[in-house]
Amino acid sequence: MSQSLDRALDALDAVAAADGPLPAKALARRLGCGLSTVYELLGALAERGHVVRTSAGYALGPRVPVLHRAFQRQTRTDDALHELLLRARRAVGADTYYSSYLGGDIAVLATAAHRSPATGGFTVGRDEAAHATAHGKVLLSALPRAARQRYLAQAGMRAITPRTVTSPEQLDAQLLRVRREGVAVEIEECAPGVACVAVPVPVPGGARTAVSAALPLEDFRRHRTRLTRTLRQVAAEAARLTADGAHGAATAH
Missing domain, CATH: 3.30.450.40 (GAF domain)
Structure with missing residues (x-):
């Protein structure tokens, strides 16, 4: 469970650090794991709105600004x-x-x-x-x-x-x-x-x-x-x- 959580957070960090949408294959190379694992991680993140899938790859989703506003409030x-x-x-x-x-x-x-x-x-x-x-x-x-x-x-x-x-x-x-x-x-x-x-x-x-x-x-x-x-x-x-x-x-x- 801990390893899966770490990988999911690593995936989110990698998407956030990219200059534009990040293809799944590029993300797999950065994380050093298989493509099927990356799709599983991205699927879970997309379900919660942390990332979205575009024609060019994955980008940050609508949940991120909500978290940012909560962070500013706290x-x-x-x-x-x-x-x-x-x-x-x-x-x-x-x-x-x-x-x-x-x-x-x-x-x-x-x-x-x-x-x-x-x-x-x-x-x-x-x-x-x-x-x-x-x-x-x-x-x-x-x-x-x-x-x-x-x-x-x-x-x-x-x-x-x-x-x-x-x-x-x-x-x-x-x-x-x-x-x-x-x-x-x-x-x-x-x-x-x-x-x-x-x-x-x-x-x-x-x-x-x-x-x-x-x-x-x-x-x-x-x-x-x-x-x-x-x-x-x-x-x-x-x-x-x-x-x-x-x-x-x-x-x-």
Whole structure:
């Protein structure tokens, strides 16, 4: 059962990653399994509306946007938050992000980027290199030591660039400074020529979310102070949005 579920989710991920409809034969090659198995997986996914069959292959189905809206509701990444990120992007001229620690993972939940691909290569989804990103350092700094060690043991600390911190001791020193100063800065650890700044969203119980910005290194050197100040303002507004959303949900019940 577990293997079938894993394959079904792998199939869904592969369809989502494709630039267009994905033929079943191509999917079978990607998954390394037989065509009959792929048709069985796609049939189950299509029955629930997660994929649809077209003349060119399989594409995401109508169930996906429903799940996306539910995800936005549960994580409170609605239009108000996106507008907040857009305003911040316009104010500082940098791609902006909203990230969270959820269920043992660190992920980018929302972004306002005017470059494609976004500066630093960040996209919405799981962050596979949180030890090297500014938002990842903010979120890791807020975790209890045991939880942080478990996360890093599972995720690893691979070197992405020559400047990536791969030593647990060095990272601990960075995180101590992040907790003390309330801001994380990462310079060329995740992408050459790119710097990132992140601040925690101030909520009771410690940072579980963060707002950040990524920009070319030369721009960062000129605008670092203004960028950090703007991000703190965005984080405070994001905290108010989260609190208002939680209050509204409680009132509805």
